Amino acid sequence: MRIQQFGLVKPSCKKRPPQPLLRSRTLQGSFLSLILALSLCAALVLERVSADPNQLLIFYKQSRKAIPKVLLGSRTYISIIELLVFLDLPYSESASAGFVKITAGTNHISLTKDQSQVVLNEKAIGLSAPVTLVRDKWVVPLDFVNKVLGRALDEKVAVAGSGNAIAIGESDFTQFSTKIADKSQVLRVQGSRPISAEVRQQGTRLIFAFGNTPVDFSGSERQTADWIRSITMEQSESANQLVVELADNIRVARISHLASQNAYAVEATRVENPEIKSDVASQSARPVVEAWKWHHITIDAGHGGTDRGMTVRENVFEKDVSLAIARKVRWALETRLAVPVVLSRSDDQAQSLEERIAAANLARSNLFISIHTGNAPASTAANSFAYTAQLVVDESPSDPKSPRNLFVPWWEAQRNSLPWSERLADCVQNEMNRALNGGQSLSFRHSRVKLLSALAMPAVLVEIGNMHVPAFQAKVESDQFQNLVAGTLAAAVEKFRPLYERP
Numbered sequence: 001m002r003i004q005q006f007g008l009v010k011p012s013c014k015k016r017p018p019q020p021l022l023r024s025r026t027l028q029g030s031f032l033s034l035i036l037a038l039s040l041c042a043a044l045v046l047e048r049v050s051a052d053p054n055q056l057l058i059f060y061k062q063s064r065k066a067i068p069k070v071l072l073g074s075r076t077y078i079s080i081i082e083l084l085v086f087l088d089l090p091y092s093e094s095a096s097a098g099f100v101k102i103t104a105g106t107n108h109i110s111l112t113k114d115q116s117q118v119v120l121n122e123k124a125i126g127l128s129a130p131v132t133l134v135r136d137k138w139v140v141p142l143d144f145v146n147k148v149l150g151r152a153l154d155e156k157v158a159v160a161g162s163g164n165a166i167a168i169g170e171s172d173f174t175q176f177s178t179k180i181a182d183k184s185q186v187l188r189v190q191g192s193r194p195i196s197a198e199v200r201q202q203g204t205r206l207i208f209a210f211g212n213t214p215v216d217f218s219g220s221e222r223q224t225a226d227w228i229r230s231i232t233m234e235q236s237e238s239a240n241q242l243v244v245e246l247a248d249n250i251r252v253a254r255i256s257h258l259a260s261q262n263a264y265a266v267e268a269t270r271v272e273n274p275e276i277k278s279d280v281a282s283q284s285a286r287p288v289v290e291a292w293k294w295h296h297i298t299i300d301a302g303h304g305g306t307d308r309g310m311t312v313r314e315n316v317f318e319k320d321v322s323l324a325i326a327r328k329v330r331w332a333l334e335t336r337l338a339v340p341v342v343l344s345r346s347d348d349q350a351q352s353l354e355e356r357i358a359a360a361n362l363a364r365s366n367l368f369i370s371i372h373t374g375n376a377p378a379s380t381a382a383n384s385f386a387y388t389a390q391l392v393v394d395e396s397p398s399d400p401k402s403p404r405n406l407f408v409p410w411w412e413a414q415r416n417s418l419p420w421s422e423r424l425a426d427c428v429q430n431e432m433n434r435a436l437n438g439g440q441s442l443s444f445r446h447s448r449v450k451l452l453s454a455l456a457m458p459a460v461l462v463e464i465g466n467m468h469v470p471a472f473q474a475k476v477e478s479d480q481f482q483n484l485v486a487g488t489l490a491a492a493v494e495k496f497r498p499l500y501e502r503p
Contacts, residue, residue: 056142057165057235059214060087061315062348066237070139075129077139080111087149087168093138100131100138104152111140118148125151160216165235167214174215176242178231187228189242198327198346204229206244211347215240294497297333297341298360300370300451301326305350310375310467312476318467319348321476322371325464328486329371336490337497339366357454361413366500367424368459369489370451373476374466382465382472384432386425386444389414389452389459413456420458424496428460431492435484436464458500462489 055066056078065086070077084091084102093100098113110119116130125148129141145166150157155169167173175192189208198209217233229245301323303309309318323345330341342363344356360368374384391412414421425444433440444460452459464485465472475481 053164055164055236056145057237058083058086058145059165059167059212060169062212062320064212064237064240069142070134072129072132072134072139076142077129077132077134078142078145080131080138080140080144083145087153095133095136095138102152104149105154107152109148109152111138118144120148120152158214160214162216165214165216170214172214174213176215176217178217187231187244198343204246204248204250206246207241208244209239209241209346211240213240217242294337294339294366296363296365297337297339297367297493298344298363298365298369299326299330299333299341300344300356300360300368302370302372304345304348307350310373312467312473316477318373321373321482323348324477325482325485326371328482329369329489332486332490333493336494344370353451356451360459361454361456365457367493368455368457369428369493370459370461371489372461372463374463375468376466377468379466380469382469383440383442384436384462384464385442386428386432387447387449387452387461387463388421388425388444389418389455390446390448391415391418391453411450411454414453414459417456417458420500421452421460423499424458424492425460427496428462428489428492431488431495432462435488435491458496 053069055068058065058067063086065082067078067082067086070079080100081091081093090103091100100111102109102111107121111131114130114132116127117124118127118131119125127141127147128143131138131140133139142163146157146159149168153168156171158167158170158172160166160173161175165173177190178187198211200207200209215233215235229247230243231245232243234241234243301319303317303319303322305319307319309322311317312321323343326343330343333339333341342359342365344359345351356370374382391414422444429442429444433442447461449461452461465476467473467476
């Protein structure tokens with residue numbers, strides 16, 4: 001990331017329309033396990049709502065697209081042009097001449113109207129039904145994706161057990177299964193491989209959002225219990241999540257990380273007053289805290305959507321690394337501080353600086369940390385730095401009741417919080433010097449960044465390493481390094497908190 005006066009420089013790269021994405025919180029582990037210690041109430045029915053049966057959900061390059069199905073007689077079709085546009089594959093077509101020609105790297109595909117054979121590099125491949133036109137739209141049978149694209153693309157094509165979702169470029173769908181131990185009131189959700197999800201509670205609903213990770217619950221068995229109303233898997237272009245509907249008298253008390261088991265635990269408590277029902281669950285999402293105590297932290301994952309940031313390797317960018325680190329920081333902070341932590345973006349979505357600023361200010365966030373990777377082409381070092389805002393007017397009185405501090409323009413909302421931001425930056429820089437900078441005595445920096453200048457709370461931007469250093473570029477995607485960064489930032493916030501959070 002390069003810092004410029006009053007803004008972040010966006011990389012010049014090919015733009016792609018942002019896809020609708022999910023917003024939520026992060027859960028991560030090798031085999032995702034969820035333990036719910038709950039009390040008594042309603043009845044559970046496991047409803048496996050995979051991808052909409054009327055749509056084919058396609059996962060590709062950290063995005064997903066739902067393509068409507070077309071039923072012709074007993075055969076199911078999808079729009080080939082919509083699919084090609086989503087996969088960014090060049091094509092030419094002529095309805096009058098009756099053909100579609102597709103280029104996939106060095107491979108060439110030819111489709112002919114009313115023919116059930118497709119030619120791939122002069123080799124015929126049979127389909128279950130002929131290619132045809134419906135209202136001037138080319139449609140192909142579902143097996144075109146697996147039989148033809150699976151051979152033409154470099155990436156593997158995987159099909160979900162439901163048959164309603166396809167993953168391109170993934171080794172396979174991550175399989176999940178659920179098991180309920182009713183007597184001990186435990187629900188276990190087991191993943192087949194490492195997965196990252198995000199969790200949030202909305203009233204009595206506990207939501208685990210998987211972003212654009214292909215997941216499949218088709219192997220789960222129908223189960224019952226009297227302390228959960230339902231468990232559903234919702235998959236569409238706008239949602240890819242597991243929803244646990246709790247009983248009215250249940251509220252989540254704590255989330256714990258069971259590191260030795262690669263698991264996470266959500267512990268719940270029962271409301272003793274039987275007359276208190278749904279209101280209690282909604283109140284649990286809005287805990288009552290003393291006014292002077294922290295109640296909200298914002299972690300900002302830099303870039304997103306078409307704003308990719310620096311390139312790490314093919315199809316992996318700074319936006320992906322910053323989001324992965326932000327998720328780990330969020331979990332580390334919630335575990336250590338027991339304070340709700342919100343990500344400014346929870347998936348690969350485009351988000352303007354103004355949207356990030358407005359969300360943090362409207363939520364009255366107590367703290368804001370923006371995460372980026374460094375971009376210093378002239379340097380051979382991979383040091384990490386913390387930045388604070390450098391305001392145009394920097395001589396504001398120290399007395400917060402001064403008339404000059406009572407009326408602050410929105411673009412300089414940071415003015416009253418700047419001394420605290422500098423103390424936070426000092427804590428962050430010291431921890432990064434110790435853990436990431438080899439023990440050097442480096443100082444935090446000031447910069448005229450619009451994102452920081454307009455925030456009405458202690459706020460810093462951190463640049464991790466230097467993407468131009470090969471050794472840093474090689475390790476920045478590893479869980480070990482990202483966990484180190486997350487732990488470092490969490491330790492800095494822990495040291496800053498007692499300085500700031502006081503009556």
